[in-house]
Amino acid sequence: MDRRGNRRKSSKRAEQARRAEAEGQRDYSGVKRFFKRLFLWGGGLALLGVVFLGIAVGFAARSLPSFYQLKATQNAQTIVVRARDGTEIVELGPSYGRWIPSEEIPQVMKDAMVSVEDRRFYSHFGTDPVRLTGAVIEGVTGERARVGGTSTITQQLARNVFLNSNRTLDRKLREAILAMALEWKFSKEQILELxxxxxxxGGGAYGIDSASRKFFSHPATELSTAEAAIIAGLVKAPSRYSPTADVDAAVGRASVVLRLMREQGKISASDAQVDVSAVKLKQEQGTNSVRYFTDWALPQLDVLLPETFEPIEVWTTLDPGMQKAATAAIQGNAPEGAQGALVSLDRDGAILALVGGTDYVETNYNRATNAMRQPGSSWKLFVYLAALEAGYTPNDRVVDTxxxxxxxxxKNSNGRNIGETNLRTAFAYSINTVAAQLGNEVGFSQVASMARRFGITSPINTYPAMVLGSNEVRLIDMARAFAAVSAGGSSVEPYGIVKVTTAEGELLYQHKRARSTQLVPEHVARGITDLLQAAVQTGTGRAAQIGRPVAGKTGTTSSNKDGYFVGFSSGVTTAVWMGRDDNRRVSGLQGGRAPAQAFAAFMRYAVKDRPVEEFDTELQLPEWQLDEEDDFFFGDPDEYYYIDEQGNLIEPGRGAPGPDGALPGPGEAPQPGAGDDGTLPRIQRVPGPRQPSTGRGADGAPQAIDDDFLDGVIGRDRPRPSPTPTRPPDRP
Known part of the structure; x- marks a missing residue:
């Protein structure tokens, strides 16, 4: 019994063991089937993915531009601005330099870039699985904060040319496909060249040639090992490692590049020890105030040049030394809280220096060319020009009353009147009452016409207060007007661009000097120069003296809101303005102080290498001012502008206007009453009886010149107590 029971138990255990073994076999075979299916499906999906990837890469490769099209791609125009001596003063827009073919690129530059950016460049197919896997493992294990720095040179090229820098999965996938397409279509040498x-x-420099010229002042074909290491190190962070921004950071990064090159066998141990800190970097010139000039000059290219997107070089009239001196003069003399501006012209109108404010970075508003401010008494230039043209001379007696x-x-600035004086003294001390009387006598419209004739482009009103500078003007226009006086009364056209060339030297534009016109007779220009010189020698502009002849005029507006000084010496004309942008009062601001001092500080430098020039102030009066019986009020129209009887401004050599006010054009018949040459005949004064002068005009206002003299000048007939004609007072 016991034996039978034991057998039953044994068989039962054996049966259970068989069942367990069968179940285990079934479980094992299920796992095997699962992994088999997983492998088959995964392999199939992977194969399908490879097929789709291949198709995507193939289509991408077919749609890529050709190698030569990619070479020609340029996103924006580069403008290099040069000073009058040819030195570069600023480079605007992205710079692409010259395209360097692969065979001309120094091998050390290729090795440096490959060593630091993509050491397996010559072995991968656009993406680097080894580098990507290592980066992922480092990210998972926490050895790297994020998965980054995995882009190959080909991927970077794809991103720079076709994509943006967004860190999205979609962009990374497209970048990888484009990189493989580039590898499919182009050789490794072509990819590295691109x-x-x-x-x-960094610094607007695209490509090694532009970077080499920007940082080392020579083309990329001449790069040394140390220079190549500096450039290669910039790609990771152009702004952080820029040698012009942080030399120490650039040197440190270049040392890392040299070490990697040594580890990869690209250079010898001795080459790796090169002293990077000894590399001679290009000196960057300060471009702060220069931008005021370029902001004014470069927009003119739209008119001067046909539409072009190729790199150009703009050769200007700007003198680098004078620009620095002008900047220092404004910054060193402008009152606290005030702005300042300066324009300086050569005798032909070339702009030598232009400063539009105390700091371009702080405010780029150009006060030299755009601001409309009152010139104060410097406007009296036009009042006295009109008076001199009407017959006054510097020695004529006038009355300050x-x-x-x-x-x-x-009212005069000092609140007093000095009585009888001469024109020279009245101008030198800027006597307001005399200027008002002169403007009233010659006509406020005549003063406005004179200002327009000398280049004032802003609106001009003819209210009486205009003689004291109530009209708002641009500083550059005032500089132009005074430059015309310096040129003996001939017109001057300011310009800043001498020529424009392509990067290869092909001439696109060449400045041609504008036709000069005599604006006033020479004796008028000499007379006003006499007055302007007196203002600096003995009058309100004494602070502008520089040890050589200077002619100029101060200007101060009400409540000291604007200070002006404009003058010239040795062929250089300079205008200075100071004031606040909000037009508030500036304590102690007068044209004869800070502006005149800034003028003198700048002009001492501007004319230091020029010969001393004495002013020609000797008056050779025209016949009509010397002989009362034969004088002519309007002068010779063949010599300068004049105003006809109807108040029309007549250009030199043009005929009289017709009934409709139009002047005859070239080849047209002259108007009735004109001479054979088409000009108006001279109008003779007919003397008549006169009455004694009362010292006041028809409106009762005091006059600076007595009636007898005015009658002689303008040819006015007045009843005389006797038939014997009298002459106006003798004038030296």
Whole structure:
């Protein structure tokens, strides 16, 4: 019994063991089937993915531009601005330099870039699985904060040329496909050539040639080992490692590049020990105030040049030394809280220096060319020009006395009147009452016409107060007007661009000097120069003296809101303005102080290498001012502008206007009453009886010149007590 029971138990255990073994076999075979299916499906999906990837890469490769099209791609125009001596003063826009073919790129530059950016460049197919896997493992294990720095040179090229820098999965996938397409279509040498000529190195420099010229002042074909290491190190962070921004950071990064090159066998141990800190870097010139000039000059290219997107070089009239001196003069003399501006012209109108404010970075508003401010008494230039053209001379006697014109009663700055004086003294000390009387006598419209004739482009009103500078003007226009006086009364056209060339030297534009026109007779120009010189020698502009002849005029507006000084010496004309942008009062601001001092500080440098020039102030009066019986009020129209009887401005050599006010054009018949040459005949004065002078005009306002003299000048007939004609007072 016991034996039978034991057998039953044994068989039962054996049966259970068989069942367990069968179940285990079934489980094992299930796992095997699962992994088999997983492998088959995974392999199939992977194969399908490879097929789709291949198709995507193939289509991408077919749609890529050709190698030569990629070479020609340029996103924006580069403009290099040069000073009058040819030195580069600023480079605007992205710079692409010259395209360097692969065979001309120094091998050390290729090795440096491959060593630091993509050491397996010559073995991968556009993406680097080894590098990507290592980066993923480092990210998972926490050895790297994020998975990054895995882009190959080919991927970087794809991103720079076709994509943006967004860190999205979609962009990374497209980048990988495009990289493989590039590898499919182009050789490794072509890809490296494209990369080295297109990658960004900071400071607006794209490509190794632009970077080499920017940082080392020579083409990329001449790069040394140390220089190549510096450039290669910039790609990771152009702004952080830029040698112009942080030399120490650039040197440290270049040392890392040299070490990697040594580890990869690209250079010898001795080459790796090169002293990177000894590399001679290009000296960057300060471009702060220069931008005021370029902001004014470069927009003119739209008119001067046909549409072009190729790199150009703009050769300008700017003198680098004078620009620095002008900047220092404005910054060193502008009152606290005030702005300042300066324009300086050569005798032909070339702009030598232009400063539009105390700091371009702080405010790029150009006060030299755009701001409309009142010039104060410097406007009296046009009042006295009109008076001199009407027959006054610097020695004529005038009367400083209280005056009222149409309810307007100007006062002198000191509140006093000195009585009888001469024109020279009245101008030198900027006597307001005399200027008001002169403007009233010659006509405020005549003063406005004179200002327009000398280049004032802003609107001009003819209210009596205009003689004291109530019209707002641009500083550059005032500089132009005074430059015309310096040129003996001939017109001057300011310009800043001498020529424009392509990067290869092909001439695109050449400045041609504008036709000069005599704006006033020479004796008028000499007379106003006499007055301007007196203003600096003995008058309100004494602070502008520089040890050689200077002619100029101060200007101060009400409540000291604007200070002006404009003058010239040795062929250089300079205008200075100071004031606040909000037009508030500036304590102590007067044209004869800070502006005149800034003028003198700048001009001492500007004319230091020029010969001393004495002014020609000797008056050779025209016949009509010397002989009363034969004088002619309007002068010779063949010599300069004049105003006809109807108040029309007549250009030199043009005939009289017709009934419709139009002047005859070339080849047209002259107007009735004109001479054979088409000009108006001279108008003779007919003397008549006169009455004794009362010292006041028809409106009762005091006059600077007595009636006898005015009658002689303008040819006015007045009843005389006797038939014997009298002459105006003798004038030296």
């Amino acid at each position: 990369y080295l000529n297109k990658v960004y190195f 209280p005056v009222s014109i149409g309810g307007w009663s100007p």
